[in-house]
Amino acid sequence: MNIVFHSGAFDLQEWRRAAQTISPEFRLLAPEDVAIEEIDVLLIWRPALTDWTQASNLKLVIGLGAGIDGLARQLRLPAGTPVERMRDAGMRQAMSEYATYAVLHFQRNFDQFRQAQQEKNWLTHSSYRSNQDTRIGVLGQGSLGGAVAQYLHSLGYPTSGWSRSRKTLSGVNAYAGEDALNEFLGQCDILINMLPHNAATEGFLNMDRLSRLPQGAAVVCLSRGAVTDESALLEHLDSGHLRGAMMDVFQQEPLPAAHPLWSHPKVWVTPHQSAPTQIEPALREVMDILRERELA
Incomplete structure (x- = not known):
């Protein structure tokens, strides 16, 4: 499964290291690591790239924060692509x-x-x-x-x-x-x-x-x-x-x-710091969501 991580706010390498401590099979890809047509799951927050309409195999988008209304409006996705948000993540x-x-x-x-x-x-x-x-x-x-x-x-x-x-x-x-x-x-x-x-x-x-x-x-x-x-x-x-x-x-x-x-x-x-996403709890929640949707 190709899980692509895209964020203008979070560091991919930091999230990759945390993912490896959870499971060696839990690999996070950058958008350039895989053809857009082969992306299965998109983890996204404060994106620079918003047009994902060519991601024809995309099964799920997960916003890595509490509020996704604005994020969902920003994104251009294939029709019917579900978008979920973090429920807790610390x-x-x-x-x-x-x-x-x-x-x-x-x-x-x-x-x-x-x-x-x-x-x-x-x-x-x-x-x-x-x-x-x-x-x-x-x-x-x-x-x-x-x-x-x-x-x-x-x-x-x-x-x-x-x-x-x-x-x-x-x-x-x-x-x-x-x-x-x-x-x-x-x-x-x-x-x-x-x-x-x-x-x-x-x-x-x-x-x-x-x-x-x-x-x-x-x-x-x-x-x-x-x-x-x-x-x-x-x-x-x-x-x-x-x-x-x-x-x-x-x-x-x-x-x-x-x-x-x-x-x-x-x-x-304070500069929007009341409840920053906690990386390891967020990734464990991502895995739970993938299992619930039978994607993992």
Whole structure:
């Protein structure tokens, strides 16, 4: 079986070495190693080459990341070629850790302490808020969003999740559909955005929806940058309605040097690093998918 690896973000040699530790027969090929008509499986992420219409034997495409909506739109594939995404690949744990850090940042007033440091102010009168008194809302209850919600619930946070259709997750208060969205937003001390990017979620966190959050709420954006209207977010931060934002994803990446999010005093920026794909778990998941589809 010819498994071709193509990525503008990941190093093929690093993935090859990991594949060999899993199985000597698990060989990853570069696109130039095999005729395009002989490719059986394509592993792909942030591709430079997007036209694969001549891959007449292609049986499966696997996107090496959590979100594949944008990837699927980029690719030109033979008609009917299935496209799958990573279900975990170590990302659930990594994303949950990042979300926990973001929650603690605002819960324990580290934003206020940073400002006090810049002002050389020995801030000793800062209120303490327990996990049980910090209401978390996770917008999007897919594989990663659901994992984040359950992880935070396990730490004692009152956790709610919103999705378009009702999802039942242990310990997570479920909201579903447009009719429940405003109620969901209105009880979030910290909102964690885990919505995928698609036509329905483009600019989903807009001026009106952000206004539904309680006064002094914080926003954590971890899914896709296009889901958040950055101008609306900045307006709510400047007005004081929102306390702060921790941003890992942006409408344009890399974030342009002149963008106001870089220097805004209420914003913390990380460069899309909340849940990087873990190579060995990802490859083991690829093998599982191939076995499920009887391709291995």
